[in-house]
Amino acid sequence: MSDVHVRKALDLKAKAEKKLKGGLFGSFFGNKYEDAAELYEQAANSFKLGKKWEEAAQCFDQLAECHVKLESIHEAASAMSSAAGCVKKADPKKAIPFYNKSADYFCNLGRLGMAAKSYREAAEQLEAVGANVESLDFYEKAADLFETENQTSETNKCKLKIATMNAELEKYNKAIKLFEDVAKKSVDNNLLKYSVKGYLLQAGICHLCIGSLEGSKEALERYEDLDVTFSGTREFKFIQDLIAATEEGDVDQFTQVIGEFDSMTRLDAWKTKLLLRAKKILEEGGEDDLT
Numbered sequence: 001m002s003d004v005h006v007r008k009a010l011d012l013k014a015k016a017e018k019k020l021k022g023g024l025f026g027s028f029f030g031n032k033y034e035d036a037a038e039l040y041e042q043a044a045n046s047f048k049l050g051k052k053w054e055e056a057a058q059c060f061d062q063l064a065e066c067h068v069k070l071e072s073i074h075e076a077a078s079a080m081s082s083a084a085g086c087v088k089k090a091d092p093k094k095a096i097p098f099y100n101k102s103a104d105y106f107c108n109l110g111r112l113g114m115a116a117k118s119y120r121e122a123a124e125q126l127e128a129v130g131a132n133v134e135s136l137d138f139y140e141k142a143a144d145l146f147e148t149e150n151q152t153s154e155t156n157k158c159k160l161k162i163a164t165m166n167a168e169l170e171k172y173n174k175a176i177k178l179f180e181d182v183a184k185k186s187v188d189n190n191l192l193k194y195s196v197k198g199y200l201l202q203a204g205i206c207h208l209c210i211g212s213l214e215g216s217k218e219a220l221e222r223y224e225d226l227d228v229t230f231s232g233t234r235e236f237k238f239i240q241d242l243i244a245a246t247e248e249g250d251v252d253q254f255t256q257v258i259g260e261f262d263s264m265t266r267l268d269a270w271k272t273k274l275l276l277r278a279k280k281i282l283e284e285g286g287e288d289d290l291t
Contacts, residue, residue, distance in 0.1 A: 002050040009046035013059060016040045020066075037066035041079075048086060057087035057098065064101070077105035081118060092125040099125075103141075113154075116145035120158065132165055139165070156182045156192070163202070164270055172206040176219075179203035180226075187227050196227050197235045204239035205271060208246065208278035216243050234265060242278070251283050 016039035019032050040063040047056035060083035067076035084098035099122035106115035123138035143158035163178035183199040186192035200223045207216040220239055224231050238261045245254035258275055261267070267275070 005046045005050035006052055006055075009043045009050060009052070009055065009059070012039050012043035012046060016043060016059075016062065031070070033066045033069040037063055037070070040066060044082070044086075053086045053088075053090040054094070057083040057094075060086065061098070064105075073105050073109055074111075077102050077109065077111075077114070077118075080105060081121075084118075084121065088125050092129050093131070095125050096122050099138075107145075112145045113149045113151060116142045116149070116151075116154065119145065123161075127165075132169070136162060136165055152185065152189070153192070156186065160199070167202075167206050167209070167274060168270070170209075172210050176203045176206045179206070183223075183226060193227075197230055197233045200227065200230060201235040201239065202271070204235075204242075205274045205278065208239075208242060209274050209281070211278075211281040213243070213246055216246070234261070246278075246282055249282065249285065251279065254279055254282055 016036045019036040019039060022032050040059045044056045044059035044063060047053075047059060060079045064076040064079035064083070067073070067079060080098050080102035084095040084102060087098060088095035099118045103115040103118040103122075106112070106118060119138045119142035123135040123142060126132075126135035126138065139158050139162050143155055143162065146155040146158060159178045159182050163175045163182070166172075166178070167175035179199045179202045183196045183203070186199070187196050204216065204219060204223070207219045210216075216239075220236070220243065223236070230236050238257065241257040242254060245251075245257055258267070258279075
């Protein structure tokens with residue numbers, strides 16, 4: 001069945017190419033770009049039915065070019081998004097140029113929120129294949145545009161992703177700044193304020209990974225001022241107890257505190273990974289240089 005769709009797609013693509021090569025005479029009977037656009041779209045969809053993802057993406061790319069000629073930039077941007085959606089099924093990294101083009105078109109239209117979504121899609125595809133450093137750049141672009149559009153929730157999602165990834169890359173100070181920034185912008189929002197304790201916990205764990213006892217203490221005091229309810233939470237006591245164990249140089253106590261918290265509130269993989277780093281610093285009795 002897929003062969004039937006592919007043959008149909010190839011025929012439609014050939015017709016589209018022929019339309020574009022048509023001379024002046026042919027243009028008297030209609031706009032060749034409109035005709036070619038219709039054929040390329042049909043070809044792309046037929047390639048999709050045949051599961052020929054890269055070929056479908058190429059047709060959507062050509063469709064976008066036709067829309068540009070017709071000054072239909074929104075349609076061009078949508079076509080590029082479709083191209084990216086197809087090619088990512090074959091090779092996620094090959095989708096990145098299409099997401100970039102889509103974002104460029106949306107930016108030119110002033111549709112910054114849509115451009116941000118294209119950048120975020122690119123970031124997610126890169127992250128999925130383990131290209132975390134590359135994906136950070138796209139998450140940051142997305143966060144900037146979402147923030148420009150005052151889309152607080154979407155901005156926060158991107159910033160939190162950037163923060164967690166930076167922490168994994170041992171860029172703790174940058175991660176802390178982002179966690180604190182999201183916490184500050186959420187604390188007075190009735191819908192977001194209940195998540196603040198989690199962000200401050202993540203920032204506190206990053207401080208422990210730096211290995212500065214005084215820095216951790218000072219941060220915990222600031223977090224009490226930032227969110228007046230924080231001192232009454234399990235997250236606050238958890239960080240407080242970890243700091244106390246660190247101050248005593250007691251690795252066993254540090255481990256016990258983690259175990260007790262985990263038995264009540266399951267620690268995710270990210271927190272577990274960073275707490276193991278903090279424990280290692282405590283075991284070695286020194287301050288980590290990787291901030």
